[in-house]
Amino acid sequence: MASADSTKTSGIRANRLPEEVYARNFADAHPALTPNQALVESDRCLFCYDAPCVQACPTGIDIPSFIRKIATGNIKGSAQDILSENACGALCARVCPTEVLCEGSCVRNLQEHKPVAIGALQRYATDWVFDRGVQVFQRAADTGRRIAVVGGGPAGLSCAHRLATLGHSVTVFEAHDKLGGLNEYGVAAYKVAGGIAQREVDYLLEVGGIEVRFGQRLGKELSLAALRRDFDAVFLGIGLGAVNALGIDEPAIDGVYDAIDYIADLRQSQALATLPVGRSVVVIGGGMTAIDIATQIRRLGAEDVTIVYRRGPEQMGASTKEQDWAQTNGVRIKHWARPTGLLSDGGHLAGVAFEYTRLDDQQRLAGTGERFELPADMLFKAIGQVLVRDSLDGQVGLLDTASGRIAVDAERRTSLPGVWAGGDCVAGGRDLTVEAVQDGKLAALSIDRALRPAQASGVRHG
Amino acid sequence: MADLSSSFVGIRSPNPFWLASAPPTDKAYNVNRAFEAGWGGVVWKTLGEDPPIVNVSGPRYGALLGTARNLIGFNNIELITDRLLDVNLREIRQVKRDWPDRALAVSLMVPCEERAWKTILPMVEDTGADGIELNFGCPHGMSERGMGSAVGQVPEYVEMVVRWCKENSRLPVIVKLTPNVTNILAPARAAQRGGADAVSLINTVSAIMSVDLDGMTPSPSVGGRGAHGGYCGPAVKPIALRMLGEIARDPECRGVPLSGIGGIATWRDAAEFMALGASNVQVCTAAMVYGFKVVEDMIDGLVNWMDAKGYRSVPEFVGKAVPNFVDWEQLDLNYTVKARIDQSLCIRCGRCHIACEDTSHQAITRERDGKRHFEVIDAECVGCNLCVNVCPVDQCITLESLPVGTPDPRTGQPVRSYANWTSHPNNPAQRAPAATAPVK
Ligand SMILES: Cc1cc2nc3c(=O)[nH]c(=O)nc-3n(C[C@H](O)[C@H](O)[C@H](O)COP(=O)(O)OP(=O)(O)OC[C@H]3O[C@@H](n4cnc5c(N)ncnc54)[C@H](O)[C@@H]3O)c2cc1C
């Protein structure tokens, strides 16, 4: 491409940065540990009794054990420990907010305010087996049972993989034409550089027993009733689809974007320079999506990026570390303000009007009456997603979705016999990849128990 | 400020830190650099008869490393100097001339024949060197040829060679002992009988460093095969200390000056050797790992410690711990301690709990009110120190002694005053109560 547009040109433009800067800005944000770094870091693990990190990991990986195996040079055993609890261990090593999970509970925080780098070590071990093509799983003998898994995100993949490993035959129905769900379409690009999402998918499918059917959307090409009829069990891992509305007038002007859609385009883009980027960007929201879109749009060359969130830093869905990361990338975060209207100029977004907020006596959010405007040629809505209930077709009445998401029990059974669910589409979670993985695993174990009640089951490693 | 100047068997040096006979002292180039860095003295790399020995051209070292590649133990299959005797002697003469205030002893190893010693001794004396050290310790290669530890392991040979040296030289004779013996007192006493001026110890410990699991050979592998070597560095310090203390407290060896060697890497290590009887110390591995600059911490660390303790010169504390080094049977069996966990330092890793629970006395809790909580159960604690040793936080667990007369919750009995095994009722060879309390 010829000379790049500067970051100072107003309006929405492609090509804001010199060509080579894109590659740098979207490379691995936290490069892999070298073998020596991994050794030194693994030595910091104290091999705690009843380790707090294990309890803090939603998938319950035996962390002291996998770290010790890195220290002893038994990297395959280490990866086995990780992947047998968390099939998406390579992804989670990169995307988990470890500061609020395992690393947040590391006893080294008390000793020296610096936890063992559990995420980085987990990546080291899983990369090791991926890079060498070392498969740690071996599929058990075929059970003759058939299970439908709807949705190929972390929840669906984890469920399918565990079921296949246990010897069941799994068919994954996926609406898109790639597996991975938000790992592939959502998570920030610089967290999962190097095509790791697809490498992980390939690794998991390698175990065998999993048939994948793309372009199959529940509610369109598929019906839950048919799946229940044709399969021994059904797992729903369809994530969330629809994006929340801002709750204000949204006139038909250009410059207003849905963050999730934009990120999906970004993740699939082969030429980042062609993406449209504003000069002054406002992001509305307080979760991981808000952080990710703000940071990535900055890295695509936006000059000013402001996240506006209606509550304080403590209430943000994004962890402190995520907030710091955005700020380090030059993103400004404004708290306690909500949008009241969009300003336009000739059909283009020109700014966003806000009102400051506070909590009233009953701890409810209320406007203070004080207002301000931010100039903006681009606005991202990153205010959360909701379950697309339509996709559950005629059966929606039978599935308990009263809370807005699918209700499940501790084993991830829905209210509908023979149907399990997990991941973002179920109620009660924190919308994290690692929790989706755990849901899928728990559901698979429950399905396995249901399909052969009397037998003991266990994963075999190869 | 404390005075570090040292006089060992009449050999004066500005400080008690000498480099042991080894690669760091193999030639003038290294020794000059060592003296520039501040080392008080050197024992020149062991000289032998011409023609010189040859070393392997493959790897000669191996190491025991911590996970972070910190060197814990060091192994070598190097022999004595592989340079011509005359070259070494010329350099020794020049170095001594250039550094008159530093100690320069020369290590020797020639066959166990009086002729051989009679030949080499005058040559060394002629260089102006301050003393000789007899290498009766090298446990590999040379020992196969009837030298080194092959001599050090036979007290009669030790005594005989020392006598030859005393008869044929005016220089002070230091006898360097091998640790590869069952009783270190035998060669030490033999050296004393032969008239040695001093004993130095330890030389290296016979060892195989590791096994190469690909090549299926001991490491380091020299073209597919490995030989045992000599082990040294921090890992051997406890072995060296014990042997040193054994000689220091031996009535027959009383008064023989001792030079402490083995795993000394810091001023604190050096002070420990001195407290256990060494008048000076020698260092090899620490210098080979860090370079000669390590001596700086040894020097000012020791001065600072001595100043803090009020010692004005090294002899004031040499041997001070020796009277407290006793046989087990002299230990106070009534002395009672309990582990104490400082909850403000505890990071709740639980290592103390699992160590005690799985392998010892089930004397540390794991929770209180449903929360992780590690606390000593006095009624079970035998004061073994295991928890202190496994706790990752310094000073988090300490041992508190129960004063005489207070009840021990474990036994239900009050703590009694000093009594040892010799008078214990369970001792079949019980003797009359001995009233020797430890020296404070
Ligand atoms: C921008 C963004 C960034 C994020 N960053 C992080 C992060 O850094 N760390 C973290 O832990 N979490 C992060 N998350 C959350 C995380 O991605 C999700 O919690 C996780 O992907 C949920 O997995 P899932 O399998 O339930 O759903 P999804 O990943 O959404 O997967 C659902 C799958 O089902 C398919 N599908 C949907 N509807 C149908 C249908 N009707 N029929 C068939 N298939 C269907 C979809 O195509 C998709 O493949 C982020 C989320 C977003 C949006």
Ligand SMILES: Cc1cc2nc3c(=O)[nH]c(=O)nc-3n(C[C@H](O)[C@H](O)[C@H](O)COP(=O)(O)O)c2cc1C
């Ligand atoms: C490579 C190497 C070569 C050695 N060569 C000799 C030697 O020629 N003569 C000798 O008396 N001791 C020799 N030693 C033993 C050292 O002088 C010393 O006694 C031993 O290493 C213990 O001290 P340290 O733990 O400080 O290294 C050698 C040691 C090493 C590591």
Ligand code: SF4
């Ligand atoms: S080993 Fe030390 S830090 Fe760990 S729980 Fe015990 S007392 Fe606390």
